Amino acid sequence: MQKDRPIGVFDSGIGGLTVVKALKEILPYEDIVYLGDTARLPYGTKSKEIITKFAFQDARFLLSRNVKLIIIACHTASSVALYELSRDLDVPVIGVIEPGARAAVSLTKNNRIGVIGTPATIQAGEYEKAIRKYKKNVEIIAKSTPLFVPLVEEGWVEHRITEMVIKEYLQPLKEDRIDTLLLGCTHYPLLKKPLQKFFGDKTILVDPGYQTALEAKNLLFKEKLIREEKRISLHRFYLTDLSPNFKKIGESFLGEPMGDVIRASLQEE
């Protein structure tokens, strides 16, 4: 049956496991095939052209695993390659940008939204475009925060250096009294605690990965592709490069052990 096929998720690395974590919570009976392109990470510093090429290779790998839906968990790839993938592939494709933007628009009260992400995500400006589609009259302050990913991967989450880096990057957003902050990178949900501490309780942190999992549920329901019978689901993790570190960090993103991780070799063209 069509609906018995797994959901495919890809990311430039292991950060997309924060999206898998949300999917498991919201769609507990769905099988998931995850591909992390750890051999070529990060995407966030690379050009639109090369990111699009990589995204197609990642998507084709998932299609060869017979997925019924592809989720681009990578913000950079969602920013630059969602349109091309949606147009050219035979299964629905969703990225993390639209669901994140929609949630931010519905949550802001003072119409001041902050967006943080990698340099490529911020330069692409897709979050701004998506937000403006839903609401014209909103102030958006976007800031790239390139040190957040290495800090998370170093495990320095509740650490005074991380607190200082947050202040260095985000003081202007605080002074601009944003009430909603879009966490525009899969790694950033791990920084929720120090970010919330910096901004205070009244600022809402939006995790687009979580919103995307909600969107996936709606889409599967609408298309009659959702699995509703209670079952133990299968989650399979492929990485294009295996390094012990990836698994360690990956499990902190997923919130539980990953089990066997399989090395995938992508078709280059």
Added chain:
Amino acid sequence: MQKDRPIGVFDSGIGGLTVVKALKEILPYEDIVYLGDTARLPYGTKSKEIITKFAFQDARFLLSRNVKLIIIACHTASSVALYELSRDLDVPVIGVIEPGARAAVSLTKNNRIGVIGTPATIQAGEYEKAIRKYKKNVEIIAKSTPLFVPLVEEGWVEHRITEMVIKEYLQPLKEDRIDTLLLGCTHYPLLKKPLQKFFGDKTILVDPGYQTALEAKNLLFKEKLIREEKRISLHRFYLTDLSPNFKKIGESFLGEPMGDVIRASLQEE
């Protein structure tokens, strides 16, 4: 003529331009072809297998440009792939590890050497092996410092956060009274100033890139492959991905404008 051929230098990204900077100073009449594999950087977090595969692809690209000597400017690739490249290629290949290790051994007075680098370089332990080859009776303290590369790329060189990260990582090396510190990553020479400030004037910082340029000169001289006539040399820069950021950071490493940068597409096998 054999000696008229250029020197080939490759790196996972743009950091190897610190080696080109040293080469230009020490071998001013040599042409240089530089390849930075920016589409797949960094190598430092990836596995030995994949790094070796990438290193062969990089080297073959340089050979197709008719180089007379290949310098692996990347510490990670030097750590894991020098032996295989030297064995399989028809031109001499030198890495940055041996020249760096030799210099450290000759400079230390108290026989306490510190080594810093990416996780892959430190785990490979090639600096330790190389140091011990020249001197058994030496204490080596190795520490991976994964945040240094993103800090340099962020341009936070003389910055209080960088000073704090240096202290966080390197306080144990200071307490252990090392008198020589091997900068085991191409990006680290840019941190010389804050590192020297942290350790004090008596600690010698060894830049393996500079030592490698000296080694290249010796080798070319010995093999009668050196260009001695005064001339304006050509330096050509290839990157596997072009992003405006790479050029900006690259020029800070090279210490001068890069001119035209050409996009290279590597043969995948």
